[in-house]
Amino acid sequence: MAPVITELYQKGRAQEFGLTRECFAQMLEEIRKKYLPAEASLAETLALYSSLRVEELVLARACAAGEERAWDAFLTRYRERLYEIATYIAKEASTARELADSIYADLYGIRERGGERLSKLASYMGRGSLEGWLRTVIAQEYINVYRRRRRLVSLEEEGEQGVQFVAPAPSPAKAVDPRLTAATDEALAELSPEDRFVLASYYLDSRTLAQIARILGVHESTISRKLEKLAASLRKRILAGLGRRGMSREQAKEALEVDVRDLEIRVRTRLQETGHPPFFDKKAEGPLAKG
Amino acid sequence: MAELPTSIIARLRDTDKLSDHLDPNLISALVENSLSRADRARVLEHLAYCSQCREVGALSLPEGLDPASSPSTTLSWLSWPVLRWSMAAACVLLVATVVSLHQRSRSRPLELARTQTAAPERERPAPAPVPTVEEQDKALRTSRDRQGAHSSRPIREPSAARASTRSPASTAQESEVASVDVGAEAMTVRNAPTASNVELDEVVPGRAKDVLEEPRVVGQSQAQAKMSPSAMAIAKAQKIEPRWTLTSDSTLERSLDSGNTWETVALPSQARFHVLSAHGMDIWIGGAGGALYHSVDAGKNWVQVQPVAGGQPLNEDVIGMEFVDDDHGVLTTSTNQRWATEDCGQSWQRK
Numbered sequence: 177m178a179p180v181i182t183e184l185y186q187k188g189r190a191q192e193f194g195l196t197r198e199c200f201a202q203m204l205e206e207i208r209k210k211y212l213p214a215e216a217s218l219a220e221t222l223a224l225y226s227s228l229r230v231e232e233l234v235l236a237r238a239c240a241a242g243e244e245r246a247w248d249a250f251l252t253r254y255r256e257r258l259y260e261i262a263t264y265i266a267k268e269a270s271t272a273r274e275l276a277d278s279i280y281a282d283l284y285g286i287r288e289r290g291g292e293r294l295s296k297l298a299s300y301m302g303r304g305s306l307e308g309w310l311r312t313v314i315a316q317e318y319i320n321v322y323r324r325r326r327r328l329v330s331l332e333e334e335g336e337q338g339v340q341f342v343a344p345a346p347s348p349a350k351a352v353d354p355r356l357t358a359a360t361d362e363a364l365a366e367l368s369p370e371d372r373f374v375l376a377s378y379y380l381d382s383r384t385l386a387q388i389a390r391i392l393g394v395h396e397s398t399i400s401r402k403l404e405k406l407a408a409s410l411r412k413r414i415l416a417g418l419g420r421r422g423m424s425r426e427q428a429k430e431a432l433e434v435d436v437r438d439l440e441i442r443v444r445t446r447l448q449e450t451g452h453p454p455f456f457d458k459k460a461e462g463p464l465a466k467g
Numbered sequence: 468m469a470e471l472p473t474s475i476i477a478r479l480r481d482t483d484k485l486s487d488h489l490d491p492n493l494i495s496a497l498v499e500n501s502l503s504r505a506d507r508a509r510v511l512e513h514l515a516y517c518s519q520c521r522e523v524g525a526l527s528l529p530e531g532l533d534p535a536s537s538p539s540t541t542l543s544w545l546s547w548p549v550l551r552w553s554m555a556a557a558c559v560l561l562v563a564t565v566v567s568l569h570q571r572s573r574s575r576p577l578e579l580a581r582t583q584t585a586a587p588e589r590e591r592p593a594p595a596p597v598p599t600v601e602e603q604d605k606a607l608r609t610s611r612d613r614q615g616a617h618s619s620r621p622i623r624e625p626s627a628a629r630a631s632t633r634s635p636a637s638t639a640q641e642s643e644v645a646s647v648d649v650g651a652e653a654m655t656v657r658n659a660p661t662a663s664n665v666e667l668d669e670v671v672p673g674r675a676k677d678v679l680e681e682p683r684v685v686g687q688s689q690a691q692a693k694m695s696p697s698a699m700a701i702a703k704a705q706k707i708e709p710r711w712t713l714t715s716d717s718t719l720e721r722s723l724d725s726g727n728t729w730e731t732v733a734l735p736s737q738a739r740f741h742v743l744s745a746h747g748m749d750i751w752i753g754g755a756g757g758a759l760y761h762s763v764d765a766g767k768n769w770v771q772v773q774p775v776a777g778g779q780p781l782n783e784d785v786i787g788m789e790f791v792d793d794d795h796g797v798l799t800t801s802t803n804q805r806w807a808t809e810d811c812g813q814s815w816q817r818k
């Protein structure tokens with residue numbers, strides 16, 4: 177193990193940023209404990225160490241330790257990039273600048289705990305590139321900020337629109353058949369994590385095929401075919417599950433395809449299309465009001 | 468895209484809640500495909516149930532991944548559909564090539580066989596131009612005119628007719644010609660004569676049977692050396708000998724390849740020759756005025772023979788000749804005399 181650590185130490189140019197070999201070895205040990213179980217073999221440890229981006233890891237840890245030369249190198253490489261990423265994620269200039277400044281402060285470590293500067297760069301573990309990690313950190317911060325802000329804005333908007341005074345929607349007259357719920361849960365539990373991720377990304381998150389493919393590192397057409405197969409497979413399994421639970425083929429199909437929630441949405445949509453106004457809108461009363 | 472029933476989507480959403488979230492290091496490593504297989508599976512397992520981490524992952528994708536401008540939407544050479552059809556086309560091309568090569572290899576043995584059978588003929592002296600039909604007819608008519616009152620001779624097969632003799636009717640010519648050693652021969656080669664030539668060479672009764680045999684070539688030529696071993700063995704066994712013919716204008720022709728090609732052999736005298744008799748490499752020719760010549764090397768060198776019997780030389784036209792072997796032969800003259808020899812022409816008896 178010592179030769180490997182020495183080799184990685186030299187590869188990471190840690191000495192240029194004032195990082196000792198002991199500190200470097202300690203850093204590797206911290207990473208090993210975070211991502212590998214205690215009983216991990218030597219081969220697994222070596223494989224983990226070999227996959228690390230040691231040069232970027234050394235830079236980030238040196239920045240977190242307050243090494244000025246490291247920080248200068250970091251700013252040279254990533255300052256502009258930081259703002260570009262924030263602009264891409266936020267899609268709006270002011271939000272992007274606010275986001276980038278917030279991240280910059282976290283990376284630099286303005287906050288202190290017990291006299292020690294807390295830098296977000298200390299949490300970089302070298303599993304991926306430093307830029308990719310920055311992108312993820314900015315995205316995470318954006319979601320947290322946007323959600324907080326959206327939550328606040330939505331409450332204000334709801335108050336202006338009178339939504340808060342709207343009566344809650346009545347619960348469906350007919351509940352979902354528990355046999356359908358059970359059969360669906362059973363079929364979903366049989367999915368592999370990747371298959372479920374693809375389904376959830378597409379049907380819940382409304383992600384594009386390209387985005388899903390990029391995350392998984394496959395071609396877009398692969399995702400398209402996978403979704404087709406999964407949809408067909410789920411139907412088949414759920415129908416089989418409903419059959420095992422005492423439903424006939426026709427009953428199972430009807431239970432699966434005709435959902436009471438769909439019916440409710442269709443009725444509401446249809447009413448809106450035919451132009452029936454709300455009760456409190458006087459202008460729409462027409463002849464009856466005059467009569 | 469296939470529609471998923473609302474019930475399924477609802478259950479997906481209901482079970483899609485996790486409080487703990489992924490380390491940004493792992494999300495970024497997943498997007499960059501830097502995780503081990505085991506780590507990737509664990510990360511995906513979390514992402515399958517955590518909408519927030521999925522959103523982080525989607526947002527952290529590199530720029531230029533807008534659906535409208537996504538590079539993955541454009542087909543590249545490595546994309547699956549292009550690769551799939553390219554592989555299919557490559558398979559079709561491969562099959563077609565294999566079939567073509569197989570058919571070519573099957574036809575090659577036939578070509579080799581034809582090549583081998585034709586090799587002996589090709590390697591022999593260059594073929595002469597084929598006589599035109601008019602030339603052959605002219606020769607045929609001339610021969611018939613010459614034969615005139617003579618009794619008809621049975622016509623033999625073309626392959627056996629080459630070495631036969633004719634029975635002409637021409638004026639006798641007396642001449643004493645010293646032995647002539649014909650060295651270089653002025654040769655013109657002709658292609659194999661056609662069936663019309665058969666009538667030029669008629670069978671003389673008692674003709675030596677060797678003319679009925681397949682012509683044999685003595686010795687192994689260079690051409691035969693290039694033949695296949697089996698063909699060479701056959702040639703040796705057959706011992707192919709020259710074939711001969713005398714045209715109506717007294718031109719002697721020889722074939723060394725079973726009649727496929729012919730070459731003119733220079734004659735030692737200007738006399739008109741009417742008959743010949745060949746046996747192996749031996750050939751006798753006789754003609755007007757008792758002209759008689761003998762060659763033991765297939766016409767390369769000639770020796771004039773003057774038959775004398777009872778002190779009287781042969782001066783009549785030799786119109787018939789038959790040598791059964793190298794020593795024994797009989798001449799027939801235009802006056803119906805028969806001259807016989809038993810010692811290769813050294814002595815003669817008139818019968």
